[in-house]
Amino acid sequence: MKKGLGIMLLSLTLLLGACNGKEEIVISGKPWTEQFILPHILGQYIEAETDYKVKYKDGLGEVAIMTPALEKGDIDLYVEYTGTGLKDVLKEESKAGESSESVFDRVKKGYEDKFEVTWLEPLGFENGYTLAFTKDKEYKASTYSDLAAISAAEDMVFGAPHAFYERKGDGFDDMVSSYPFTFKDTKSLDPNVMYEAVKNGDVDVIPAFTTDSRIQMFDLATTEDDLGFFPKYDAAPVVRQETLKQFPNLEKVLNSLAGKITEEDMLKMNARVDLDKEKPEDVAKDFLIEKGLIKK
Numbered sequence: 001m002k003k004g005l006g007i008m009l010l011s012l013t014l015l016l017g018a019c020n021g022k023e024e025i026v027i028s029g030k031p032w033t034e035q036f037i038l039p040h041i042l043g044q045y046i047e048a049e050t051d052y053k054v055k056y057k058d059g060l061g062e063v064a065i066m067t068p069a070l071e072k073g074d075i076d077l078y079v080e081y082t083g084t085g086l087k088d089v090l091k092e093e094s095k096a097g098e099s100s101e102s103v104f105d106r107v108k109k110g111y112e113d114k115f116e117v118t119w120l121e122p123l124g125f126e127n128g129y130t131l132a133f134t135k136d137k138e139y140k141a142s143t144y145s146d147l148a149a150i151s152a153a154e155d156m157v158f159g160a161p162h163a164f165y166e167r168k169g170d171g172f173d174d175m176v177s178s179y180p181f182t183f184k185d186t187k188s189l190d191p192n193v194m195y196e197a198v199k200n201g202d203v204d205v206i207p208a209f210t211t212d213s214r215i216q217m218f219d220l221a222t223t224e225d226d227l228g229f230f231p232k233y234d235a236a237p238v239v240r241q242e243t244l245k246q247f248p249n250l251e252k253v254l255n256s257l258a259g260k261i262t263e264e265d266m267l268k269m270n271a272r273v274d275l276d277k278e279k280p281e282d283v284a285k286d287f288l289i290e291k292g293l294i295k296k
Contacts, residue, residue, distance in 0.1 A: 024053040028075040031059035038079040040284035048294040077239035083231035097228035120237045121258035128233040130222040132208035143226040152182035159187040159203030213270040
């Protein structure tokens, strides 16, 4: 009797799966280097550890496109950053010095309540802000406070994307209220030319992204946000709750990647794509092999 009931339940499960028509996990990312690599790290690891099939939608768009795509089920998961989820999606204010754990808990709850999407465990690195300058400037600065203290005497010109000047909470106006910067001038720059502008001396300081390979490419000096002005931007998979139900081993598999990618790892991978012109999927595979997560 129990055997017959088990067969009936198995048949029902298979029937429901067929009705859902969900045969593959769709992984996407934003249209820049790091986000071309990360989907392949997740996808290749999923396929190595399970019998699930993966489909990629590379470079789908920025967060304003990714969030609705996730909510509607056009994609199943991608890697997002906690500060972006907090500020840009949930429209919540960050708190100075707020811990990674606090920001993570807030975005996890907010996404589950609002989108029926959850955050899995962080991958181990943060792609946040660092104020950067060329080393030939020889500023004696390792922190934002150091840089602020010498900003007036050095006649510094600050350059950033236009959106940075408009943002509330973690934008330019609040930054100079938290740190006593005295800039000689400010310039609005396209994010794609911001690094070249500081390298060429058009500006003196930019808000660089900590895992951007152009920091290495242009040999920039970076500084620490010593007052904790910016929220944490820890990278973590965000996934539809319905997808986790349809693929019951997915959460466990993805959570086994928690803490496996360091900031140094991500910088090196980004550099291999940006500087060495290697394919993101090949860089992702090499990373997984080197870490012993998959076999050759």
